[in-house]
Amino acid sequence: MMLLVTHSLQYFYTATSGISSFPEFVAVGMVDGLVISQYDSNTQNAVPRQTWMKEHLDQEYWESETGLARTAEKDLKEEMRILKERFNQTEGEHVLQRSYGCEWDDESNVIGGYERYGYDGEDFITLDLTNKKWVAVKPEAAWSRQKWDRWESSSKGRTHYITHGCRDWLKKYVEYGSSTLRRKVAPEVSLIHKKSSSFVVCHATGFYPDTVNITWRRDGGKMHEDVNVTETLPNGDGTFQKRAELTVSPEERKRSQYTCEVTHISGEPTLVTLTEEEGNVQKLISY
CATH class of the missing domain: 3.30.500.10 (MHC class I-like antigen recognition-like)
Incomplete structure (x- = not known):
């Protein structure tokens, strides 16, 4: 895109x-x-x-x-x-x-x-x-x-x-x-979740300019339901942040692979794959 x-x-x-x-x-x-x-x-x-x-x-x-x-x-x-x-x-x-x-x-x-x-x-x-x-x-x-x-x-x-x-x-x-x-600064992407919670956040921050797309995928397919993408907000240093919230039960997470895809003009899309590891997870994969 x-x-x-x-x-x-x-x-x-x-x-x-x-x-x-x-x-x-x-x-x-x-x-x-x-x-x-x-x-x-x-x-x-x-x-x-x-x-x-x-x-x-x-x-x-x-x-x-x-x-x-x-x-x-x-x-x-x-x-x-x-x-x-x-x-x-x-x-x-x-x-x-x-x-x-x-x-x-x-x-x-x-x-x-x-x-x-x-x-x-x-x-x-x-x-x-x-x-x-x-x-x-x-x-x-x-x-x-x-x-x-x-x-x-x-x-x-x-x-x-x-x-x-x-x-x-x-x-x-x-x-x-x-x-x-006209500078281009790539986003830092992380997933925030707990094993017992159905709430997962894909958080992109530190990017510039402010145009960014965040997409949740289940087994490679783009998700539309159970996803809430928030507005882009400014950081105090002139960069921006944005988050996409996914609601999925811990049981359902075990059956499928959930991946957050972040697209920004600074370079290739970033993929962050959800694992059962507690806390912040960051995994960068370029196409």
């Missing part, structure tokens, strides 16, 4: 009200899950968060990013004021977040993107990139949808940025940080 590496560029704008321990506005830019830039209402300046961003982009770029962030801060705070007024929320803690971004597959140049708003922890309104229209996720967002759809040029402009400008900047950032973003 061929795995394609997908790169992503995402921006998160967060406005808060009634939370004294947190800035009233924060803007964060991320490439492939790494924070590349940050701005908040306390410092009032956009700054690089990766060495390669600082090395490749001049002061004019960061001044421009600061200007964009200040405009976004003003707009999101105004939207927060309108929402609180409409919902008659004079007190309490409230959070309004705008997020948008795009993905780029450097093998086939496939593009995906999104823009959405969330209010107090729930999805609120999202941009339909195909029809260039806003979609109210919550009934309370109908008023915002009607207002924003009247600004047709704005929704078309946002769609064009996400499908074109965002992609172009993402390509630049990936090139700037290629030594980090």
Whole structure:
């Protein structure tokens, strides 16, 4: 199975009200899950968060990013004021977040993107990139949808940025940080189980990039039932981890051979075969 590496560029704008321990506005830019830039209402300046961003982009770029962030801060705070007024929320803690971004597959140049708003922890309104229209996720967002759809040029402009400008900047950032973003680190794979338990975990960790497939096989055949594959999670060192949980009784384990197969772009698939040995088992077999 061929795995394609997908790169992503995402921006998160967060406005808060009634939370004294947190800035009233924060803007964060991320490439492939790494924070590349940050701005908040306390410092009032956009700054690089990766060495390669600082090395490749001049002061004019960061001044421009600061200007964009200040405009976004003003707009999101105004939207927060309108929402609180409409919902008659004079007190309490409230959070309004705008997020948008795009993905780029450097093998086939496939593009995906999104823009959405969330209010107090729930999805609120999202941009339909195909029809260039806003979609109210919550009934309370109908008023915002009607207002924003009247600004047709704005929704078309946002769609064009996400499908074109965002992609172009993402390509630049990936090139700037290629030594980090295009590196390939193989996963370490282990099985975690106890003889008396029906729960077996195939755990892959330490890999980069984050695209990985984990498959449980019984006597060579791919299993679909009794298997739960969790989402990919970040490690603290910039690598990722993922696990596939198998439910199989100790008696059934004696009748068949169970193997976990982990496929990653760093090299050949890794096979780890379940044995009756207690604890962690690691057995690497290349095709």
